[in-house]
Amino acid sequence: MTGRLLFQTLIFPGFVFTAVVGLIVGWVDRKVSARVQFRAGPPFFQYFNDIAKLLGKETLIVRDGVRWLFIAAPIAALGTMVLAATIVGSALFLGEGAGGDLIVVMYLLMLFALLVALGASAVGNVFASVGAAREIKLLLADELAFLLVCLVPVIQSGYRLRLTEILAFQSEQGAVIGSVSGALAFIIGLLTVQAKMALPPFHIAEAETELAGGPFIEYGGPLLAFWKVSQVAMFAVFPFLLILLFWGGVPTSAGAVVGLVLKYLLIVVLIILIKNTNPRLRMDSALSFFWKWAAPAAFLAVVLAVFGV
Amino acid sequence: MGWYNRRLAKSLWVFHVSASPCNNCDIEILELLTPRYDVERFGIKLVGSVRHADVLLVSGVINQKVAPKIRRLYGQAPRPVFVVGVGTCPTSGCTFKDSYNTVERREDVIPIDLYIPGCPPKPEAMLEGIVKLVGVLRG
Numbered sequence: 001m002t003g004r005l006l007f008q009t010l011i012f013p014g015f016v017f018t019a020v021v022g023l024i025v026g027w028v029d030r031k032v033s034a035r036v037q038f039r040a041g042p043p044f045f046q047y048f049n050d051i052a053k054l055l056g057k058e059t060l061i062v063r064d065g066v067r068w069l070f071i072a073a074p075i076a077a078l079g080t081m082v083l084a085a086t087i088v089g090s091a092l093f094l095g096e097g098a099g100g101d102l103i104v105v106m107y108l109l110m111l112f113a114l115l116v117a118l119g120a121s122a123v124g125n126v127f128a129s130v131g132a133a134r135e136i137k138l139l140l141a142d143e144l145a146f147l148l149v150c151l152v153p154v155i156q157s158g159y160r161l162r163l164t165e166i167l168a169f170q171s172e173q174g175a176v177i178g179s180v181s182g183a184l185a186f187i188i189g190l191l192t193v194q195a196k197m198a199l200p201p202f203h204i205a206e207a208e209t210e211l212a213g214g215p216f217i218e219y220g221g222p223l224l225a226f227w228k229v230s231q232v233a234m235f236a237v238f239p240f241l242l243i244l245l246f247w248g249g250v251p252t253s254a255g256a257v258v259g260l261v262l263k264y265l266l267i268v269v270l271i272i273l274i275k276n277t278n279p280r281l282r283m284d285s286a287l288s289f290f291w292k293w294a295a296p297a298a299f300l301a302v303v304l305a306v307f308g309v
Numbered sequence: 310m311g312w313y314n315r316r317l318a319k320s321l322w323v324f325h326v327s328a329s330p331c332n333n334c335d336i337e338i339l340e341l342l343t344p345r346y347d348v349e350r351f352g353i354k355l356v357g358s359v360r361h362a363d364v365l366l367v368s369g370v371i372n373q374k375v376a377p378k379i380r381r382l383y384g385q386a387p388r389p390v391f392v393v394g395v396g397t398c399p400t401s402g403c404t405f406k407d408s409y410n411t412v413e414r415r416e417d418v419i420p421i422d423l424y425i426p427g428c429p430p431k432p433e434a435m436l437e438g439i440v441k442l443v444g445v446l447r448g
Binding site for chain 2: 045046292
């Protein structure tokens with residue numbers, strides 16, 4: 001039992017699988033973005049080379065700041081992403097609950113944003129603190145919409161929080177996305193995931209052109225590699241979570257596995273296209289987007305789901 | 310080290326150090342990122358923070374005011390780091406070499422590994438310089 005859990009956490013739906021899928025999809029992201037801009041784009045092993053290079057560089061520790069938090073934050077962030085990937089992945093691929101339900105996943109995903117802010121506040125850099133403040137504001141903006149979106153499949157499956165039970169419900173009754181409330185929640189979910197992954201138009205915290213990397217400005221070498229791997233790991237966690245909640249079914253046949261990969265690629269390409277066609281929002285416009293439009297629409301989806309539409 | 314250097318050669322992240330330039334080289338540097346030249350196909354990326362950098366791209370003649378800041382930036386970059394001087398200014402001082410505020414010995418401020426002369430150098434010349442650096446790293 002312990003060995004199986006360790007295997008799940010470290011190898012198959014956990015660390016190794018998530019990192020490899022994330023690094024490959026990170027390349028897909030950069031390649032598609034380059035093609036959208038009529039550029040050639042980086043070679044296939046680009047992200048692997050980047051990470052190998054970062055791991056071999058010098059580690060610089062801040063002098064003014066909280067040193068242990070500076071080192072602990074990126075490692076803990078990678079840990080939370082791997083745990084979230086393990087829980088989502090073992091429910092989706094293996095059809096078994098790996099010691100956690102939807103609440104745990106939402107908690108872990110929220111913890112990641114908090115760790116980014118904590119790691120940024122540990123360095124004593126003005127740009128990093130502005131980035132941390134923005135990260136928390138963005139969390140306040142998108143969290144409500146994200147919670148309401150996640151509620152829809154829970155309500156539809158008869159108030160079940162276990163991921164395997166949500167999947168089993170979808171295998172019997174059809175995917176949640178087939179209903180009106182499910183489709184509405186899925187669309188808002190896509191936009192919310194964009195903010196959760198801190199991709200354009202919601203890369204307000206990182207903001208390369210104004211904050212020069214924001215929360216990650218003082219991180220270099222292996223610690224930056226931890227941040228980079230956990231960022232690309234989000235490419236594995238969030239689309240699979242959306243598939244699990246809205247478009248699910250345990251893949252038992254070969255056709256279902258191909259279908260799962262196609263659904264995954266569709267969601268990833270949608271995310272990349274939204275990323276490439278939108279400029280960065282100001283903090284207040286992002287807040288008003290989520291509080292005035294996304295959250296009420298998600299609430300409408302919840303109400304529709306309660307009435308069984 | 311050979312294996313690591315080949316990884317490094319495929320993923321050079323560039324930080325742009327403006328050491329009192331006239332802005333002409335800076336404009337030409339940005340052209341390297343456009344679809345026509347697209348240095349991202351070599352894995353080269355402009356980064357906003359010196360902590361992420363592998364290459365410091367120095368443009369401009371280094372004057373007395375920025376010299377301490379340039380030295381500090383070089384100290385803040387995690388090793389291994391390479392310094393590339395873009396334009397005639399870091400190479401020879403250009404028309405500002407007798408100016409009252411230009412530092413006398415640029416190599417005391419920051420050790421430049423590779424010079425790309427030109428006022429400004431064409432993007433092709435910069436690409437050639439980068440290819441030379443990559444060639445040295447590959448051995």
